[in-house]
Amino acid sequence: MNDIHPILYQKEWRVIDQSTLGPQFQALQSFAIDDTLCTTVGNGASSSIARSWVHHDTIVLGIQDSRLPFLKEGIKFLQHRGYNVIVRNSGGLAVVLDEGVLNISLILRETEKGIDINVGYDAMWNLIRTMLAEYNVTIEAKEIVGSYCPGSYDLSINDKKFAGISQRRIRGGIAVQIYLCALGSGSERAALVRDFYNIALQGEQTKFIYPAIIPDTMASLTELLSETITISDLMLRLLQALQQLSEIVTPSGLTMEELPLYEHNLQRIVDRNEKALE
Template identity: 50%
Template sequence: MSNWKKIINDSTFRYIDHSNTSELPSAMASFAADDALAISVGNNDSPPTARLWVHDQTIVLGIPDARLPYIESGIHFLHNHGYRTVVRNSGGLAVVLDDGVLNMSFIFPDVKKLGIHEGYQVMVDFTKHIFSDLTDQIEAFEVTGSYCPGEYDLSIQGKKFAGISQRRVKNGSAIQIYLCVEGDGSERAALIRDFYIHGLRGETGRFDYPTIEPETMKSLAQLLDTNLTVDNVKERIFDALSSLTKDVITDDLNEHELIEFQKRMEHMIDRNSKALGDLA
């Protein structure tokens, strides 16, 4: 058994489906929920957890994005195109969320035992596993020209469909992936390209912002030429967890986690207020 399966193969695994946007209507709430769960899992008050989430018409920004020289222009551009904006509490740059993008968080305990790269690799290998009947061409490397580029971009034939970030809170680790399942990946990339055009206005800024080439990004449905949907992928994730672990429970946030969630939500609101001011 490979190492990633050993990490997932706990006696019990928790599965939380927050993909109905009415449950957690704001992406800000999703980041707060992952923090609350990381604390709970890290304290061994919860088993390792997979949480699914979807947020429509939202651009998740990184801290460097909030420091664009003409951030007001960039934000107004996104708002005028019907997108909300949120500054994340994990690393990375701007990404697009909509109803064709499925996010998943793996939340594990014992951060001292689970290295950062090992955490990323678990998500890479699990993603390859759930799509193994459709392709063996998924690779992990930084896709130049994509938005939010990173070492653990996932692509097929050089076209990116997913990115992974990681956040560690006390003794818990949340490894987060956004999967562009359906829709047009290039259109999403063009939106972020234009956001940077408005936010930079020809200047370089204080950060090395990516030069986005929309054709470097596609959805899985486009890459595999299938009718793959977010619901299909949710089923694949649940089925994989059911086969890899001894038991899967579907308990939502409990009373103690909700208390921590409220605290973390306040932190997110404060972070966004400081980063974006009246634009938040």
Template identity: 50%
Template sequence: MKNWEDIVAHRQFRYLDHSEKKYFHEKPYTALTSFAVDDALSLFPGSGEATPALRLWVHPDTVVLGIPDSRLPYLEEGIRLLAESGYYAVIRNSGGLAVALDEGVLNISLVLPDMKNVSIYDCYEAMVSFIRFMLRDLTRDIEAYEIVGSYCPGDYDLSIGGRKFAGISQRRVRNGAAIQIYLDVEGKGQERAKLVQNFYDAAKKGEETPFTYPDVNPDVMASLSELLGVKLTVADMKERVLSALQDVSDWIVTHDFSDEELVKFEKRYEQMIKRNEKIAGMQ
């Protein structure tokens, strides 16, 4: 597997900690907002000005659905089950399937410019390399391969001892790429998996469908705290992210959105609202 330096040539990074935001320019800071923010960051200015960004985000009690999930035969019943469990549902604009988020899950977005000639797989490997580097003092046992029975399964599931704690998706906008990872840091990974399992049971009811949805097995999922036997918090992980970024870069900037980026954000936010019109009235 390639390491970070093989793929990410930049030495200057923009660091955005949005993990405690309640509003973003007068918009409630929900997962809808987060995906619009990443899209706006991906629409880089002309070459020579582009600074890659690393952004942290946390959303309480949200199940982020993939586009195929929106075609489940009994979607409304699945959404209702999530609402009764206290979870808000959002359909994202990047790849993947249903993922459970809460305040024990840290999301990291790595947004890179000029990715037109860099493969999707290389971008995934950049994120895997970064996570391994970030946790190098705690474990050398992180593997990247599909964990069958996990929710949102993929070739770049991150696991320890066959139990998944993180999944990666990717969104390409023009020449920019947003590589997004969720990290189950604290809490019980099995409880999150059981919620997603119940969602699919309610939304699919065992029917044959053109798309193959995961048969979720909660036993193959866990949080990092559970896997390592170490009490880790999202706050701890945020410190590790920033420290790792400082180690792999020369200069970190933290400036807020420019007026031009805010215009792009507003447009992408409206697109996310439109994408979610179908489920807005179900919850």
């Protein structure tokens, strides 16, 4: 096993597993939950948290995507294909979430010295390498040009991207978020996002350069490892990794103290989302 990143060692990991809530569980709820947990971890009311979540047939756009010249036409195309469309409150560009994609958030408290942004990314990369250690493959963190939502911490095997990492920081709490394509076709997901950009741009020149997506740059872990990797497989590996990294792993949901803050955050995110998609 690779060396463990020191910030992954926590006295207690509180685990909130929302990977089986089904199609009624909406992505806007997830972003409100992470904002809530950032606050309670940040102010010391909660230990560090690992949250897992799955959303069905959802395209999550970034703020820059909301400025596309023909956004409404692009959204209609996605809706016609059966997808919900939302705009998230953190950076990055369009990503595909479906029942073959596991999302993990690591929610940590900022330290006195401060947790550098790359430290958060490195910790998540390290966790995924730990979870997949038995496959004896090299998981690289580098930008995969031609993928959707490209970034310097795209996770890839043999130059094919299967995961992307983002971060959000609120009031002393840090949420490091990753999507892991476990099942299905990475190239089909990428082709969907490519077609969305083609429709939403229609060849117009824009100040912001949107990615030119090459579907073959993306794949799922099932495709890359030549073995069916399910959401529950990854969840088991996550829990096993966390048990190695802490004295206590506590299954949890939102607490009574967190629920009012969650309701407030959800309303704020719903309002902001409606404004972004006007």
